[in-house]
Amino acid sequence: MANRALSEALRQIPTRVSVQPSAAERVADVLREQIVNGALRSGTRLTEETIGAALGFSRNTIREAFALLIAERLAAREPNRGVFVATPTASDIRDLYATRRLIEPAALEHGIGFSHAAVARLREVVDAAHACREHEDTAGVAQGNQEFHRTVARLAESRRVDQLMEGVLAEMRLVFHLMGDDPGFHVPYLDRNEAIIRDLEAGDRAGAAAALRAYLSDAEEHLLGALHHP
Amino acid sequence: MANRALSEALRQIPTRVSVQPSAAERVADVLREQIVNGALRSGTRLTEETIGAALGFSRNTIREAFALLIAERLAAREPNRGVFVATPTASDIRDLYATRRLIEPAALEHGIGFSHAAVARLREVVDAAHACREHEDTAGVAQGNQEFHRTVARLAESRRVDQLMEGVLAEMRLVFHLMGDDPGFHVPYLDRNEAIIRDLEAGDRAGAAAALRAYLSDAEEHLLGALHHP
DNA sequence: GAGCTCATATTGTTCAACAATCCTGCAATA
DNA sequence: TATTGCAGGATTGTTGAACAATATGAGCTC
Incomplete structure (x- = not known):
């Protein structure tokens, strides 16, 4: 029982922090910086194929990265048409x-x-x-x-x-x-x-x-x- | 030029709203509800295989859904160990x-x-x-x-x-x-x-x-x- | 009990495939 | 000339297989 409580307490300490970003997070970081510094302008279409080839990741990974940027409102997904750098209204x-x-x-x-x-x-x-x-x-x-x-x-x-x-x-x-x-x-x-x-x-x-x-x-x-x- | 301004103005109207949630969003919605209502308790491990089989989606889609929940802090990813329902400290x-x-x-x-x-x-x-x-x-x-x-x-x-x-x-x-x-x-x-x-x-x-x-x-x-x- | 080895489960990521959707260019028609 | 219809190509959304890497658990030995 004491072992149980200790184990539970230790479980709550983030010993396994995600210090190593995943591939998708790394891609999102790169794209976010390009968006924020203006290299990728509002309205620019981000195609999975092009970004994937440029950064050297698979389409699935690119899609995950896009999802992160979309959640941050820096990009917007138009179903079946693609993902675009956000254009604030x-x-x-x-x-x-x-x-x-x-x-x-x-x-x-x-x-x-x-x-x-x-x-x-x-x-x-x-x-x-x-x-x-x-x-x-x-x-x-x-x-x-x-x-x-x-x-x-x-x-x-x-x-x-x-x-x-x-x-x-x-x-x-x-x-x-x-x-x-x-x-x-x-x-x-x-x-x-x-x-x-x-x-x-x-x-x-x-x-x-x-x-x-x-x-x-x-x-x-x-x-x-x-x-x-x- | 007038056509250009009109085209740009129309571009800013969200005519293509994502009214149809993606598969990943749907999976995330289901899991979020289960987490919030207590059916999936803090610390519960969410395995891609199990959730994928239960909900009928591929591992890639499940991973995208997990990423959304993680961004919302309702789940936490421990690299190489899996994704767990978050346990607030x-x-x-x-x-x-x-x-x-x-x-x-x-x-x-x-x-x-x-x-x-x-x-x-x-x-x-x-x-x-x-x-x-x-x-x-x-x-x-x-x-x-x-x-x-x-x-x-x-x-x-x-x-x-x-x-x-x-x-x-x-x-x-x-x-x-x-x-x-x-x-x-x-x-x-x-x-x-x-x-x-x-x-x-x-x-x-x-x-x-x-x-x-x-x-x-x-x-x-x-x-x-x-x-x-x- | 501690340490080691091996097998298994799972994750992280890539790749190929296919159906669906959208866009573009070209030909036909008014 | 302007408009419409169609075919082809580009791309998206998703699946499933594959493989390398990592962690865990079981069994064995000391």
Whole structure:
């Protein structure tokens, strides 16, 4: 009986973690990176044969990898027609921002990971993005903005929320590619991040959360406007 | 050029929705239901051969279905050993509650779907659960509690948050099965739901959100205590 | 009881096959 | 010229066989 309890307790320790990704996971990793960095654009058709030949895996493995990307909304399967890199719609953009407006301000105001160190980390992230702006490095600014939001969400100290947020940020990359990677969607928001970090440094979590809600609504409106009037 | 814009606009309309689930999705649906309703218990090994023979699909299709369940955390793959129905650990329970504490109060306090009608719907859900308690229908109470929390999260009007919440609620089912489906984890929480709906009916969204945070922390502590001292 | 060997079960992945579906190009017709 | 119909080709969705690799369990010896 004692052996039973011990055996059961040990059973719950993830001693056999999947540290070695499966072939399908590896394929999905490669494709995800190509999608997120813009090499594979929205609407691009991913054929099992072509991808399988290029990456050196069988069709079954490719199908499994596709299923993973589809679950992450980075690709979409049209039955009998194929799998395509996802093309975010206005509805997607609205939902992405509804999601962000729920999560980010809540993490900022109530996240249990909030501390002076966390605020200092956010300050670093904002300062690094400022430096990229000085160097006219738009991609760096964009990356810094995403890191700011990722860091905010991580204040919740929830792996499940972190995973959702990674998916949201990946999809946001698709949205920005769709907008032609226009600096106008990244550079001006630095000042909004700066205002939020100032509130935090002044100890005003509620104010920061409210400012972030307003920021996200403005950003959404900006993107939707550009989608309708390109 | 006008044809091009029209073609592109039509392309964004999901005319080819995957209304017909694939074989793998169908298999995953069947297994998910069995896992959530407790027929397939935590730790149960799911062998490709056995499941494939039972449901009448090939091993490749079964593997795809497993991948979907694994992504939902309802199953876990141990390389070279097989796939098992997930067994939530204390760490999982903590993360589930961290996730819920972030999402549910935020949806309650800031969700754009909040309205008199929404409050009335929550009242219905609570009343239905009360009726189940009168009939000593523990499963009905448990289901009513979950419906309460699902309805709360839906106030965010975010498909991505809804999906996360469905996953969380499914995992919570696993947790409750692990606890022997003890009524003590369901029935007493009805009164907590009642208190929250009272705050909402009185127009006190912030108070309801704070009460929900406290409720979730208490529930977490209750479950963790039972896990360590069964 | 501990350690070793061998057989078996199962997994991870590939490949071939076939039915079904969709798309494209070409010919015929109005 | 524009439209329609059809055939062929490309691709998908799924199955089943095959093989290498890995883990587990049983049996045997010390």
